[in-house]
Amino acid sequence: MTHPPPRIVAALLLTPSVLLSGCATGTQRDPTDPLEPLNRATFRFNDTLDRHIAQPVARTYNRTVPRFVRTGVDNFFSNLGDVPVMLNDFAQLRLMDGMNDLMRVAVNSTFGLLGVLDIATPAGIAKHNQDFGLTLGHYGVPAGPYLVLPLFGPSTFRDAAGFGVDQYASPVTYAKPASRNTLWGVDFVSTRARYLNATNLLEQAALDRYLFVRDAYLGRRRTQLDAGKETPLPDYNKDDGGREDGEQ
Template sequence: MPTPHRMIVCVTLLVASGLLAGCAVPGPGEAPDGIYDPQEGPNRRVHAFNKRLDTALTGGGGGGDAVPFVVRAGIENMADTLSLPQTVANQVLQLRLGRATRNAARFSINATVGLLGLLDPAEAMGLPEDESDFGETLYVWGFPEGAYIELPVTGPSTERDAVGMAVDLVTNPLSYWLPAPDKYYATGVRLAERVLDRSEYSEQIDEMLYGSADSYAQSRTIYLQNRRYELGDESAAQADYMDPEALDTEGF
């Protein structure tokens, strides 16, 4: 297991690399149409790979509809519970101590009364789901989103969010708290949740990937609009905000 010192050094290097990549780029309100995509060519090639992978795995459809609701709910609840320690850590770094305290309580309740997260009694007690990540932490600290990028397998992102994803991966508390093989089971639950998410939103995703004339541009627009809305980023003109679910993909 890495020492705390080595982990801190690793995190610092990851953050520094992301900040160096993003510090000289225009903000979303300054770039044309709010989109800064200097690597569009390579991004489109990655998008084509991701699209082929999605087709191979789903046949161009979501799949997973046969999973019983109770099983789906259990997997989603457990995945949320497993993400809570990292959410709490990020909200502490954001100085959102009220939200961090509520999520710590949510974790304690669901991990015990909720049978290791299979159930969600915290929701009924007034502690709803509330996620955060290191990409949001960087946003709160004032770092720019950088250029748009598409990552293999994981899909649309920005330089800031890609750095945040890497830091979250390295610093996930459960990877240090849980012994083997429990940590691998936890990873399996998170992956299963991603598969179920693909199924749940299959209609919208299929329309974007297979029903639009330019699925790359469509997914880029939807990701950036949705992510900025999640963060409350007002540097992109909010008057021009489009609800991602309301976008008309016909003839795009």
Template sequence: MQRSTTQYLLSASASLRLRPVRAVIIMCLSTLLSMSAVADADADDPWQGYNRWMFEFNDGADRLIIKPIATGYDFIMPQFARVGTNNFFSNFYDFNGVLNALLQGRIEEALNNTVRVITNSTIGILGFFDVASQAGVPRYETDFGHTLSVWGVPQGNFVMLPFIGPSTVRAASGSAVDAFMSPTGQMFNDEAYWGLRVFNLIDLRAGLLDAEQVISGDRYVFFRDVYLQRRAVLDAGGQVKDDFSEFDNDWDEDAF
């Protein structure tokens, strides 16, 4: 299964004519997938030496660059604009949810997310207003990492990715596929695409500023365990609620 998935990722990167940067990401992650040993969700962390080093790198970049920008963003952005921004990006994720639900054989969930995308893209003005949630249309939260799990692809080792953070080999490979499945990759040129990605990152980081007060002990272990628990629930088909959402009442969870 690992071999066939790797071949799929390689062929997809060529057939869909990905932009060069994303094509390289696909190739690298598919190589990681082929190299990864099969590991359970609660297995040891065999790449911990590298992972801790990358965690420290990411943490330093966050303290020096990302967190100060996110703090300024949180200060100047009014709450309604924050919610609208979350809704906007969430609408793109709902589109990916349609495709992944179909690949998982979940027709009802695919239909629900389709209704959400159509409703929020039109009545909700390009997704800035989450009209679908107000109308009671449920969101199916999923990604291609979940799809790979449904197909029986093993999780692989836990890995800390540069600037992105905690992941697993399967989830990282799925994220790469989600990147070119997303309509943002087709609607915008490289500059606009990566601009949106960075803006989304800053918005997400701003939403987690208050969560830092609950982190104690070994920060690396904390982030690893929280991520793996969240990932396990998502891959099992559960609806994931962000572990930090209760510490930021102003962040509308349904909007993201």
């Protein structure tokens, strides 16, 4: 079984736009979501797994793993993720962005000890966020209907097709099966742990969490396609009291 990069899971389930957009409510069917009954059932399935498995594991990870280790893990997987980002930059003929991301990978993979240390960002080498779904959109491929993927959350027909291409571009895919599966698992837990506080905010903000996440996801994807402009990810690591969710 092939899995998309786990960082996509949290990015899709808990996009920053969820926290920036208004609360979507009402029963009128959205023309972008003709599969709403099926999508809602999948959303409930994903939510059940998240509440009973992913969140408890993520909280345990936050409590037991030192902060500096978690930062190194995040940096390592972020560096791996820059490889498909770079390839999609070049595919969209964003040559300057592609060279920028190539430099990020080179600097962090060498001086940053395989990406455990993020040397590139303090050096002024910006991080971008691209994927093959955005590349297809860049060339005019329509998004198609909204689609909630089992385990992996909000998507569209176009973005779901893009997942597979990005998977082949990821260096993790070419590791030996045991190593690859371990890396996927660690990346998933690390990513989920970062977004625990975003989950708390979502619970408080949304009357209908399905509509809230759907509209936020579709809005953010439209924003990303707007001349390549991206919505920066907030730092969910700290709550209002400065304590990470899951830490004592």
